[in-house]
Amino acid sequence: MKTPIQLRLNGEEVAAFADDGANLLDVLRESFGDLTVKGGCWQGTCGTCTVLVGGNPRLSCVTLAESCSGNSVETVAGLRRGADLHPLQSAFMEHFAAQCGYCTPGMLMAAKALLDRNPNPTREDVVDAICGNICRCTGYEPIIAAILDAARKGARRSA
């Protein structure tokens, strides 16, 4: 059985049919072609697939896609505005906060969820915001530094 799924994906209205019971991660990648969302476990344990649903961080691999129908979904594909990088993206670059890059999209979205809500986070706030996201390369420190720096530089922008 296929079920219709309609989302506001990074500000665009999109629709597709997906398998009943499909998770949001697979639907974003396979039905909507948004390959910026990466999958690391399909178990809800690594945070790699983090996206924002209705502005809130969600693990797309354990989110029933049709439960998001009618809702807004933000992925890293929507972070950039034209040629301009989001301040978080610039900060990740400046702080060398990515190595293999595979966890980066999920990290960025987890960080965005934080800064959208709390533009002046403490280090503890940042640590909490990314604590569901596994990074195997960096040791987290550059990522924490990048997020704090982005906050200092005023990462909050109207979506």
Place this chain on the structure above:
Amino acid sequence: MLEMRKDIFADERDDDLREVGRPTQRQDILGHVTGTSAYYDDHRFANLLHLKVLRSPHAHARIRSIDDAAASRAPGVKRIIRGADVPVNLNTLLSLIQFGKDDEPSLATDTVRYKGEPILAVVATSERAAREALELVRISYDSLPAVFDVEEALKPGAVPVNPAYPKNTFDYHGKYDHQKLRFGDVEAAFAKADMVLEERYQMSPIEHAPTETNGSIAVPDTNGRFTVYTSTQALFFSLDTSAKINAMPSNQLHFVGGTVGGGFGGKVDTLTEPLAILAARLTGAPVRYRLSRHEEMQFGSPRGAERIYIKDGLMRDGRIVARKVRAYFDSGAYTRLSSYAVVKCVAHIPGPYTIPNVHADVYCVFTNRTPATAMRGFGVTALDFALECQMDKGAVAIGMDPLEFRMLNAYRDGDMKAHRRVAKNCALIECAQVAAEKAQWPLREEFRRMSSRKGGGEARPEVVADRSRAPAPAGTPRSPASTPQRVAYDRPQVDAKPPPSPPRDVPSPAGAPPSGSTHGVRRFSSIFGTRRR
């Protein structure tokens, strides 16, 4: 956070470079922060099929029968692949460099040798359909006794794990069940040592856990070729392995990769490509074989466990005069790369120290667990753990500052190493000095002046063990006495003076035996010459 000490070894470098040495941004960073870096699974193909394997629930069992009739009729199933379908169903990874015997099937046929060993593959229109079909396969097994401990596996009468190696050890040089290292005479040195310290170390396996699991997509291309998008860490290694298993000329394969979501050694084994290619060949469709996280955690090869025994002969002045190592690498059921790790381990013994008498026997042992493979620090990580814990214990035992104890024994330019090559370009002492300075770890003046360079900067200092500086915790007895030697040695050593060091770099007479049996600090630079091959 990071500080460059350009002043050290400045005379050995030109620092007039334009691009090298600059903190240039990564070439791939924009792709990473925009999510557009293309990993193997970021390629899309119409009519993609999905491969899942059935894994053994037993650590060791004979396969009596396989019934895949229901699975083959299940919805979405395009093909079932059995061991008999694999053109060359026996391989060893290092066969490409002619090291070791073919010992591992892609799909087990008659016997499974570890829990999780692949037996059969289902190729279906979705991963879900493949998983559901696997539930319908019926296999009957005769359970066999299994062995999980490396030393148990070496005992007479132990269950043989791998038929290519019936004694449960890899063959070295066609004559030994281990790799040897022999340098000087450890037994003579132990007899004359002031103290002997023997310890056991154990490292459990470790999983690489890259955020992207192992996987590949094989796509039938034009003109009979296959394009393979892969997470491999070693493109041609995987290509050539896949060509061998599929009995294909290598130029029929086009491998594309290069942007990989972490590896750490866990993406060298070519776990998915050969079957993905075979499935693409058998179905004519693109096929993806991606390990689930659970598979990656338990059945993707880990860093293997190691057990290491170290016996040191120590002199009261702080010199290590003998080191004997016996180590066992737990290779799991098949060889993969563990045979090679053993050699790398042997080459690393006795660590970055100049010890005149060294003896090692290192074994690659087969047990009924997931085959092990390379990981960051391959062959060395566990050994370094063991060696450096041992160094700490040695320092405590003789009552020396543990960093000074290391520096005293550190290898320097011109020293002869146990594998009979002259040390050069050494910098252990300088690292110790710089770290100590930064961490405010007090070093005595002669240690602050020491150098790795030929001649040691100054003569190797005469050192009196300073028991007050040993790293024992407050409140602990100062005597870790567990051997008679140590008890004897545990008396205060205020007067202990080492014999004077001979001048460095005085060539010994040609053909002289390794002179590890005397107590003086010897430099062995010219005893063995430079027999490079």
Place this chain on the structure above:
Amino acid sequence: MTVAVKTFARLADAASAVSTERGARFLAGGTLLMRAVNEADPSIETIVRSTDPAFVHVAVSSARVELGAGATMAAILAERELSFLHRVARAVGGPAVREAATVGGNLFAPSPYGDFAVALLALDATVTLAGGYGQRELPLDELLAGRERGASLVSKIAFRRPPGETFRFATVTRVHPKGLSVLSIAALLPLTNARIAGARIAYGAMGHTPLRAKAAERALEGRALDAAGIAPALAVAADGTSPRDDAIASAWWRREILPVHLRRLLLGVDQV
């Protein structure tokens, strides 16, 4: 084959579907169920969900708290009146998990998951089961004891709001700030004239389900919350527990450190 998804506007209808259809499972936050669906768990044929607003309703009065079983950890964290539960909600995964994970789902999470249920057990919560034929209320202890048995759908959890600073919670993890529990402890410690009167203590990861530390509770009765007062409770802290070895910790270690952490919780000393 794919699974079917059935969505009901009324929770009662969803409850009927769960109890009558073969292979039907109710989707709460999805953190556990969707994982099983992704893994093609053959026992799951239908996903049942409900959009009933009552299911996610949170009601806090001065005396009583009612949580719709579909209330998420994030919803708990957003409710200032529930600040005594914030530490508990924060123990349930990272922010993305907290957005999904529900109070009701946590009651069914296998050990060592289920820290929120531990807190609710200490708070003497009652649960309301939604059924096709009406609702039924029962103590949480009872639900936990039989949770593997039947297809029951919890609609609501209710408990008396703990007065003042009487509620305490600690989770012990290897990984920080978020990790699976080695164990967790929740305690309701009402004081009368500086003496404990009617303590309720619950443990997570010390047995198959969250469980009460009844021996410790009894030993605390009438005692002061000081080193001497709690000593008898610590001596029997592990009574009635049956922790198991898992990937996080061994049963031995759990049992050994339980009294240490109980002591620290009762004395209010640093948990980290």
Place this chain on the structure above:
Amino acid sequence: MAKHRGRGVATINYPIGMNLGGDPSQALVHSNPTGKFTVSLSSIDLGQGMKSVTRQICAETLGVPIEDVYVDTADSDTGPHCMGSFASRGTHRVGNAVMAAAREARGVMMEAAAEELEVDPGDLETDGRGAIHVKGAPHRSISVRDVAIAAQFRQGKTISGRGIFLVPLSDVDPETGEMSPATCYAHACQIVDVEVDDETGDVTVLKMTSAYELGRAINPKLVEQQLVGGSWMGMSHALYETPEPYYPDTREGPRDFNEYLMPGPGDICPHDIIVLERPAADGPFGAKGPGEMCANPSLPAIANAIFNAVGVRIDELPITPERVLRALRERGRSVAASRAW
């Protein structure tokens, strides 16, 4: 007192490249018609920075700006053979191959420039900003772009180069283990401060101070990435990780990132890092490789710090709090639960 601080140290070295040699890598470098260069490799970038390090080496060797070089990795049809990205061999082996290829390409470029400027190639030098000029006479100059156009369309030359770097295979003596395992070694010393809870066995890493000697830091920021991430992994290996928590018993193996333990972002500690450079004779610009060695010293340094803190030796990895607590109990000097209540 339940918490004790301690300090431990480890000093290590690490061989660069696949042990025993037999370890080749190749590279191709070519210019497009307007003087921009492509490096073709079959080597892998799995986060360590292969693309970036070889890009810097190529630009340095060619004498052109970094922006004028792009590194294409891992296509078996276009990239020549490489053993792979492992054994800390990337910077050293592949870097050398790229250097050789770039040197050859530079030779053609300088010949083409010499022909245009009507001078001897030996009299020319690159300015690193995209131009080639006569030594001592910067006004007698031609851009790399114009050289490439001339080479392609007028002179009929390919500005390209091939490079291979091979450490030949060494035999191992079966009786003595005599061998040539590696041509150069990186070095490290790490000092770790920990805190140990003697009632629970919990170990907290408070601080790391490290010195690493790497031959040459081709890119200090990429080196820092390796060193910081590698130390985290070392701490993880020391205290947390294993897929077999009851080894050699295989039960209770973790299946996911909740069950497989690794330090979280709340478990990391400050780390002072100092880098030393003693160039290796055969390294590209002296470089060795930081990738693996940086994860190794943390394991013993932490173990030694635990001993320094509470006086027990844990000789089994990972050093779980359970192992620490058992060791404390066995020593009988613990002030743990039974007495401290």
